[in-house]
Amino acid sequence: xxxVKLNLGYDRGNERTNACVVTDMNKIVEMDMSSLIAEGxxxxxxxxxxxxxxxxxxxxxxxxxxxxxxxxxTYFIGDFANQGDNPTNxxxxxxxxxxxxxxxxxxxxxxxxxSRLYPxxxxxxxxxxxxxxVPIQAYREKAEVIAEAxxxxxxxxxxxxEYTLRVDDVRVFMEGAGAGICAGxxxxxxxxxxxxxxxxTNILRFDGARPNTKDCVSFPIGVGTATAxxxxxxxxxxxxxxxxxxxxxILRASIGVDPYPILYADGREVSQTLLSEWIRxxxxxxxxxxxxxxxxxxxxxTINSMKSVIHCGxxxxxFDASLKKIIRSTTVMMDSEKLNARGYAVLxxxxxxxxxxxxxx
Amino acid sequence: MRNPDMYYYCEVALxxxxxxxxxxxxxxxxxxxxxxxxxxxxxxxxxxxxxxAESRVSRPKxxxxxxxxxxxxxxxxxxxxASAVSSAAAFLDDEGF
Numbered sequence: 001x002x003x004v005k006l007n008l009g010y011d012r013g014n015e016r017t018n019a020c021v022v023t024d025m026n027k028i029v030e031m032d033m034s035s036l037i038a039e040g041x042x043x044x045x046x047x048x049x050x051x052x053x054x055x056x057x058x059x060x061x062x063x064x065x066x067x068x069x070x071x072x073x074t075y076f077i078g079d080f081a082n083q084g085d086n087p088t089n090x091x092x093x094x095x096x097x098x099x100x101x102x103x104x105x106x107x108x109x110x111x112x113x114x115s116r117l118y119p120x121x122x123x124x125x126x127x128x129x130x131x132x133x134v135p136i137q138a139y140r141e142k143a144e145v146i147a148e149a150x151x152x153x154x155x156x157x158x159x160x161x162e163y164t165l166r167v168d169d170v171r172v173f174m175e176g177a178g179a180g181i182c183a184g185x186x187x188x189x190x191x192x193x194x195x196x197x198x199x200x201t202n203i204l205r206f207d208g209a210r211p212n213t214k215d216c217v218s219f220p221i222g223v224g225t226a227t228a229x230x231x232x233x234x235x236x237x238x239x240x241x242x243x244x245x246x247x248x249x250i251l252r253a254s255i256g257v258d259p260y261p262i263l264y265a266d267g268r269e270v271s272q273t274l275l276s277e278w279i280r281x282x283x284x285x286x287x288x289x290x291x292x293x294x295x296x297x298x299x300x301x302t303i304n305s306m307k308s309v310i311h312c313g314x315x316x317x318x319f320d321a322s323l324k325k326i327i328r329s330t331t332v333m334m335d336s337e338k339l340n341a342r343g344y345a346v347l348x349x350x351x352x353x354x355x356x357x358x359x360x361x
Numbered sequence: 362m363r364n365p366d367m368y369y370y371c372e373v374a375l376x377x378x379x380x381x382x383x384x385x386x387x388x389x390x391x392x393x394x395x396x397x398x399x400x401x402x403x404x405x406x407x408x409x410x411x412x413x414a415e416s417r418v419s420r421p422k423x424x425x426x427x428x429x430x431x432x433x434x435x436x437x438x439x440x441x442x443a444s445a446v447s448s449a450a451a452f453l454d455d456e457g458f
Contacts, residue, residue, distance in 0.1 A: 022441050026441050027439055027440055027441075028439050028440065028441060065393075115392045115393065119388055119392045119394070159393055177452070181448045181449050182442075182448075183445075184442065184447075208451070209451035209452045209455045346441055346445050347452070349449075350449050351458060354453070
């Protein structure tokens with residue numbers, strides 16, 4: 001049984017979780033999954049799939065079947081959580097960054113990445129140096145508490161294989177810092193980061209490599225704020241709510257990635273014109289709300305003094321047009337939703353190398 | 362989320378019995394890696410060694426709206442850039458690591 005060490009960058013968003021490892025060859029190996037986790041019964045699920053049981057809402061196809069058993073409880077993870085009981089992203093839990101939800105997610109991520117990095121070795125013994133980001137408020141109030149809670153040894157079964165995971169070292173930084181590092185800080189200038197998430201927006205300013213904490217703030221407005229508006233108008237018109245999947249399809253259609261979905265409510269087809277009008281209005285109103293909050297913390301003087309402003313996170317695709325109304329020079333990087341995890345992975349790698357050098361000195 | 366202006370999409374049929382294909386399928390099942398990921402890696406790696414025969418490709422016709430941001434390209438999207446490494450070093454120096 002092989003034993004490996006992972007230098008992991010971990011970005012646990014409220015909607016999506018991104019994780020990344022940088023290999024010895026400087027290649028990025030990463031994963032992106034839904035942040036949903038649910039308790040599940042694998043035997044019941046398998047029985048249903050083989051046609052001998054019945055469950056409401058169970059679909060006949062699934063993509064990634066990620067399941068994990070820890071402390072006697074089985075969890076369905078990512079998209080597969082929709083096949084379990086009460087899937088949740090843990091958003092309502094104040095301690096979500098160090099609680100059971102994050103621990104389960106970490107165990108799954110580490111096992112999954114290890115199997116991809118070492119496909120021909122029977123890797124079951126993992127040690128992790130973890131770098132993760134949390135909203136600025138959580139960073140200021142409980143970075144050490146989060147780190148302490150996650151440092152542990154976990155024994156679990158992931159997708160039928162037994163694992164032992166030792167989380168040795170945990171460093172917690174501000175959300176957005178990873179994206180700044182990935183995009184490249186400038187030692188002689190100030191850079192701004194606007195990290196647009198599903199429920200939170202973080203804004204940071206780096207003067208060289210140093211975060212200017214006075215200009216670093218987070219507030220609870222995100223893509224989810226816009227979809228909540230959309231959902232309210234939809235329910236008022238059609239007497240039903242939009243599912244999470246329908247909301248995502250409408251969002252993607254609003255930026256031209258996919259066509260608008262064909263939906264039905266109470267036997268009638270939903271107007272795609274209305275969907276288009278509503279989502280644009282929702283993103284516009286939410287964008288204005290965000291801009292008002294950003295302008296409250298970053299004056300025109302502050303914005304003009306920055307060399308550039310990186311707009312990252314999954315929300316960047318939807319809010320960049322509105323953000324440009326107050327910050328003309330924003331840049332949306334490719335794979336914007338993955339930048340934080342990549343930056344944290346680079347940090348984790350470097351921390352591990354420095355520790356190694358210190359040991360050798 | 363994939364920007365359709367940045368990626369090619371193509372349909373490809375994989376012949377059963379082909380050694381390389383069977384190896385990918387076996388690995389996908391054993392290690393729970395999506396088959397499309399392994400095939401993509403195999404194609405890219407093979408191209409680096411030898412030219413790949415042109416296959417039928419089609420780009421999805423996604424309507425571009427003015428609201429869609431133009432993404433800045435990395436020079437190599439699956440490797441860490443030198444600027445990221447130096448930024449991380451400077452950040453850690455400042456944090457006192």
